[in-house]
Amino acid sequence: MSFMETRPIPQVRPLESVPVEDGSEQLVVLRDPYRFQPNAFTLSLPTYLLLTLFNGERTADEVRKAFKARYYAEVSVEEIDRFAAELDELGFLFTERFEEMRRQSLAEFQESPCRKPAHAGKAYECEPANLRKQIDGFYDAMRNKIVEQDTVTALSPASATGEVQALIVPHIDPRVGGCTSAFAFSALRTNSEPPDLFVIFGTAHQPGHSLFALTGKDFETPFGMAETDRAIIQTLRDAYPFDLEGEEYLHKHEHSIEFPLIFLQHLYPNHPFKILPILTGSFYEFLESAGLPDDDEAFAAFPRALRKALETSGQRVCFVAGADMSHIGAKFGDEEPITEELLAQARADDLAMLKLMESGNPEGFFRFLQESGDKQKVCGLPPIYTMMRSMQPGCTGRLLDYDLNLETPTQSFVTFASMGFYGQ
Template sequence: DYRRGGSCYAWAHRAILESPPHDLFVILGTAHSATRQKFVLTRKDFQTPWGRVETDREFLSALENGCPVDFYEDEFVHKTEHSIELQLVFLRALWDRPEPLRIVPILCGSFQEAILEGVGPMDLPGVAPFIAALRAAAGRGGKRVCFLASADLAHVGLRFGDPDPPSRFSLEVLAEEDRRLLACAEKMDGEGFFRILAAEKDRRKVCGLAPIYVLLQVLEKARGKLLKYGQSHDPVTQSAVTFASLAYFA
């Protein structure tokens, strides 16, 4: 949420603001509820305190044509999710052009199945075709497209099922572990990112694995840069969440 990570998220939005204008924002968010499909779309528009945000239905049609999957089977999970909406408040507040702000809202389901089965995300049904369709859709139409992964990193402590609350020392260790993970994200190494989490059985509970992995695969030829890393420690729930802002340049 904004209280936990707003000041960290702002670094990424500053990078967007300082970049050449974009025509479309593809937002990859985390689906925190169980889904039948790995990717969940919606054709609905979004409303923010600063005005309406339009969903690009033409782009969605291109995704649908590229994959024989019902991306709307789990559409109702969009109603209770928040990862896409968190970024829309920033994007809409900073949008100063007369034309509507347009997005492609995509919720990414869990990749835990790959960790449990000892395979890579690309081996899961539907993942590789979707990434290929996403690349293809972004590459046509002449639009300048910006991809965002709205995704947290670690979730540790009593609130998230760990037996012990985080200590100052454990949070320092966690920061080092997160930075090794983020080094993969900077190098566009999606497979390395996944392998680190798979090797530790995702004990850090990185709920943003799927959207981050997809982003790295789609932007495989980009250059990544870590802008800001942060931790939010809540002594009341004896838990902590970690997050970061990175920018990617073509």
């Protein structure tokens, strides 16, 4: 498609942009947050700056003039036209091409009888035997960490009081957070009987409008099919007065439920448990207000409805929150360089926040982030807070492991932790 006519170049869609360095060259990696376009696209910094001028109002010649006025650099109308056509082919512009890609992707998900594994062969092994070996390796790394750091973990029965009722586990790439995840799932081994149902809360990383997104599709992984509990889902639908499945598509590429699930299947290869997969949306508006999520009936009604649905099931239930902690650095919009002092401060802030979780204080946890303006950018806030409001009262938390992943090329880091909640 040519955009060299007098009509404006279509607007660029909202995209994830990650700055990286390749030697002395500054680059920007673009990704479609909805994964309608599954592939990333890398641009030079000047080309990215050109893209920012595609606001849906400028013609190619007006983009050329604006680029020259703002950045004192020349680019031809023909070059702009070719670049716009390339973006259109990728589905990065608001055009019919994008609408076609969106319709096709939505239809594929709706017609699929199950939720297919989105990250097998990428973030983790796709062959069952290799995946089992990979996860076994995470447990080996956990044991080595215990020996090296004299860490008190759930492997020590004396550390647990009661049965594990809930877990916080990382949803970062298992190749990074697998060892920390192993600490949490080892804690689950101390239960007298395995749970029948896992209610798995995950962060919805793709932008949405609803607080919660539910799917009744079974989840396929290299270990086989994890069946959703459709009876519980129907009871939950009946009890919750707001939409739960209008944004079901968000489950298609989301990793925050898929990653914990493969650990559960590895842990219970011969126990046919069921799952209730729930994605939680942004708490941005709650953080910006002076109130709590519970002040909004769209949130408050959900834990009530979930508890009601679970009480009538008569099953052994365990909650799992796939959640990471702080996100700091250039990749996440921060300008401050990564220093030892910054890393130490992030750790101190995280541990103070985790103490509030351990004490079973969801309001204190939320207020801690609200009062700081969520400077830590904790993407795990929605699933953890929702889980803590949904599980039985009186549970005591125990921090099992804490770690971080530093990305030197992007001058950014993410922290993550495992925690068990124990009760009767």
